[in-house]
Amino acid sequence: MRTDQQPVRIALFAPDGRMGKAIKAAIDEDSSFLLSNDNGDVLIDFSGLGALPTSLDRAVSAGVPILIGTTGLDELADETIARAAESVAVLRAPNTSLGVALLADLVERAAAVLGPEHWDIEIAEAHHRKKADAPSGTALYLGEAAKRGRGKATEERGRDGTDLNREKGAIGYASIRGGTVAGDHDVMFLGPDERLILSHRAESRAIFARGALAAARFLRGKPPGLYTMRDVIDSL
Missing domain, CATH: 3.40.50.720 (NAD(P)-binding Rossmann-like Domain)
Known part of the structure; x- marks a missing residue:
């Protein structure tokens, strides 16, 4: 054989x-x-x-x-x-889901088309209460895909306080922890009067x-x- x-x-x-x-x-x-x-x-x-x-x-x-x-x-x-x-x-592989691998490809393509002049990128992720790292490895993996699409980008993590001004072109991250969530990820492209949201939900x-x-x-x-x-x- x-x-x-x-x-x-x-x-x-x-x-x-x-x-x-x-x-x-x-x-x-x-x-x-x-x-x-x-x-x-x-x-x-x-x-x-x-x-x-x-x-x-x-x-x-x-x-x-x-x-x-x-x-x-x-x-x-x-x-x-x-x-x-x-x-x-x-x-x-920060995430071995085939769906997430395809999502990263879509994120890179979208980031290349939707430029930083008018489109902000925010990545929101939710996981179970026992997950120790934040942002998740998958969120960072998706952020790297967005950076490849745009050529370069800075990051904003853990916003807290007042008088916060979002940096143009930055990729923002938000993390939620609780319950038994296997893994939710949303990559949001936020533009003038419209939003494109690319999502993945892990059910197990x-x-x-x-x-x-x-x-x-x-x-x-x-x-x-x-x-x-x-x-x-x-x-x-």
Whole structure:
């Protein structure tokens, strides 16, 4: 049997976490994947910032690609990921939903057409009460898409106080935390007398699990380098 016809063997770095359990459930429903923590074709890590060096070391030592779904990463994490990508394929995805990957593409296109002279961009996101980082990694990912569309842009976060003046061309962020919200994101283009709102609603972690498996299928056999969910979308 050819390699591309064999099940993709998935190793989970944090199998007992919320996303680890969701990915295991998705694997159980799809015969083209197999859970194999000891001998995986692709390692998936949705753990936390502190565990990232360990998961990357494991991937590099085993010579297997790794999908990193952890958010809230800092500059040191960026450097660690870049070094690992010299040895193995690394896909960094603040959100593994295929819908969000498509949304980012739409945001980039809209930002390129709707210029900063007349259109403001605000990104609002809502998540469950236990989410530790804000703005969400997905909101920042969408903001980066908007920046690519416009060439450059500054950011405004956490507004509070009086006599606030919005900077022309800035991308604003607003974060809401509470309940069990899996993830809501609205990218608002606010112009004169009209608004364009591009939205995504996550109803369960299953969508992130299915997207992670699609990314794992893409990563199997890939050469060293840094990849994104846009690469996954382009391959479909």
